[in-house]
Amino acid sequence: MSYDFVNELRWRGMIHDIMPETEELMNSEIVSGYIGFDPTADSLHIGSMVQIILLMHLQRAGHRPIALVGGATGMIGDPSGKSAERNLLTQEILDKNIAGVKSVISRFIDFEGGKEENRALLVNNYDWMKDFTLIDFARDVGKHITVNYMMAKESVKKRVSGEGDGMSFTEFTYQLFQGYDFVHLYKELNCKLQIGGSDQWGNITTGTELVRRMTGGKAYALTTPLVTKADGTKFGKTETGNIWLDTDKTSVYKFFQFWFNATDEDAINWIKIFTFLDEKACNDLIEEHSKDPGFRILQKKLAEEVTVMVHGLEAYETAEEASKILFSKKVSMDQWNRFDKETLLDIFEGVPQAHVSKADLEQGIEIIPFLTDSTSFLSSNSEARRALKENSLAINKEKFEDDKIVRMEDVIAGSMILLQRGKKNYFLVLVD
C-alpha cells in the first residue's frame, strides 16, 4: 500500500460510518472498492466530487477503484432521502446520462495506465441486471432478505409510517437491486468494499448482508459525511444553480469563483476534502490563514487546486486572470485594448451576450434603449431607470451619467462593450 487509506480519510474528516475491520483489511491487501453514480443527470456536479475523490484516493493508496454507473438502478430510483415517489427516467435520457457521467469520471481516474492490480474499472449494472428475470431474481436474491429487514431501513420507514403517499413496490425493491450489485462485484471482481455518502449506509449494508448470505463471504463498507456549508445551505448550489464539472454547464470562471468565495469556515473543511494536499500542508495553510484571514490564503489555494484538477492548469490561469480584471476597481481603455477579442471572449465565457450593429453605434444609442431594446440586458425601461437611479451600472467597469449616449468610442478591443450591474452581474455586447 502506498498509504493508509482509512487513516488518510480519517484526518480529512471524510469518514462518517465504517464497518469494523475495514481498516485492517485495507492495510493487509489490495482491495477493490466501488462507488455507485446515479445517472440522474447527463453530467456530474460538485456534489459528486467527493465520491470521485474517494476513487482517486483508493487508486493512489494502491487499491483498485471501481466506478459503477447505475444504468439499471437508475431505472428504479433510489428512495434514500426522498420524501416522495420519484418520476422514472426514460431509456433515452438514461443512455445519454450514462454516457455523460462516464466521460466525466474518466477524466479523473486512470482506467488504462499503471499496474494491473489497481487499474480502475468502469461498470454499468445494467449489463448484469438486464437479463435477470423476475423469477430468478425472486428466487436467487429475494429469498435471502426478509421484508422485515428491508422495512427497518430508515429510507423505507420514513415513507411507510409517515403521512405522504407511501412508497411504490418499485422503490421498495431498490435496495435489493443495489445490494445485488455488491454481490455481483464481489463474485466477479472480488470487490469487498463499497463506499458512498452517508445517505447510502442503508443500501450498502443491505449489500454486505446479501454478500454474507448468498456467498458466505465478508464485505465491507464505508460512508462519508454529507459535505456541508457552515450557514446550513446546501453545498454545491448557488442562486444560479448547481456547479457542474462540465464547462458547457458551468464556465471555468464560475467554477473558480465558487471555490474562491468559500467562507473561512467552509474553506477549512473543504481544503482537506477536495484537495490532495497532505496533512501538514493543510494545517500550515489553515494556521497561516488564521493569522490574517483577509488574504484568504485558503480560498485561493482551494480554488487553485480544485480548478486545476478539474479543468487543467491553463483554464485555471485564465479564470484567475479574469477574476483579477473583473474585480479590480477600474480598467483603463488602454488596458482593455491590450486584450484581443478572443482572449476577452474566453474570459467572459458564460457571461450572457447580445449583439448590436456598428451602424447603430455610429449613430449613437441612448442609454435606456441601449440597456433594454438593443441588448435585453435589463428587462424593462422601469428597471433601467431604477438601475440608473441606484447608480449601479457601469460600462467597461466605469460609471457614467444618466444622459449617456453609447457610441463607438465605448467599444473595447474593437468588438465589444462590457456592461455591468453591481459588482457581479456582467453582460457582453458584441458589435458587428
Next chain:
RNA sequence: GGGGAGAUACUCAAGCGGCCAACGAGGGCGGACUGUAACUCCGCUGACUACGUCUUCGCAGGUUCGAAUCCUGCUCUCCCCA
C-alpha cells in the same frame, strides 16, 4: 356522503367597500462598510409615452359613483365528521 375553511405579487402573509400597486417578513437586486466575505446599516423590488396613466389580489359574471374587499356561478386546495 355530511359539515367547515381558504385561494392575495418570487415565497410566507396582512388587508375584508374608497386613504391599495396593496402592511409586514423572507428572498432577490443595488449602495455604504469589508477580505470579490460574514455581520450591520440604507435604498429598490408590476408596467408605461412617468409628479400622470394602465394592468394586477384563483376564474367568469354582477351590485355600486367606486371592489382585493359585497353577491352569483365555476375551478382548485385544505380540515373535520361518517
